Amino acid sequence: MANDLYRVRGIEETTAALGELKAKATPGGRVGRILKLAAGQLLRYVLGIVHVDTGRLKNSMFQTPPEQSGNDLLAYVATNVEYAPYEHGRGGSHAFFARAVREEGPSIADMYAKQMRKDLLQ
Numbered sequence: 001m002a003n004d005l006y007r008v009r010g011i012e013e014t015t016a017a018l019g020e021l022k023a024k025a026t027p028g029g030r031v032g033r034i035l036k037l038a039a040g041q042l043l044r045y046v047l048g049i050v051h052v053d054t055g056r057l058k059n060s061m062f063q064t065p066p067e068q069s070g071n072d073l074l075a076y077v078a079t080n081v082e083y084a085p086y087e088h089g090r091g092g093s094h095a096f097f098a099r100a101v102r103e104e105g106p107s108i109a110d111m112y113a114k115q116m117r118k119d120l121l122q
């Protein structure tokens with residue numbers, strides 16, 4: 001009888017559910033795939049607003065695949081053109097990354113967060 005006080009019922013089911021959730025929250029899992037879609041949408045927005053003189057900066061834009069960093073999953077929208085920080089640093093309409101995050105970021109984050117919550121609860 002005393003041992004029954006410390007018995008946890010459903011621990012196997014709970015452990016299995018947590019394992020499934022952990023598998024979904026990996027770069028190759030559902031969360032990683034949704035993060036990749038969100039980064040792609042942000043990249044498309046950046047490509048639509050970046051100033052174009054020669055096209056070099058616009059053509060250099062890319063997104064990274066989702067990666068694990070501690071408890072976080074990260075994906076980046078970036079460029080490797082050496083003058084990009086100077087162009088972005090001009091501010092205003094030239095600040096393509098800051099503008100994308102400010103103008104489109106909240107709606108992208110909201111839309112994909114809803115999708116993640118839905119997928120994680122399945």
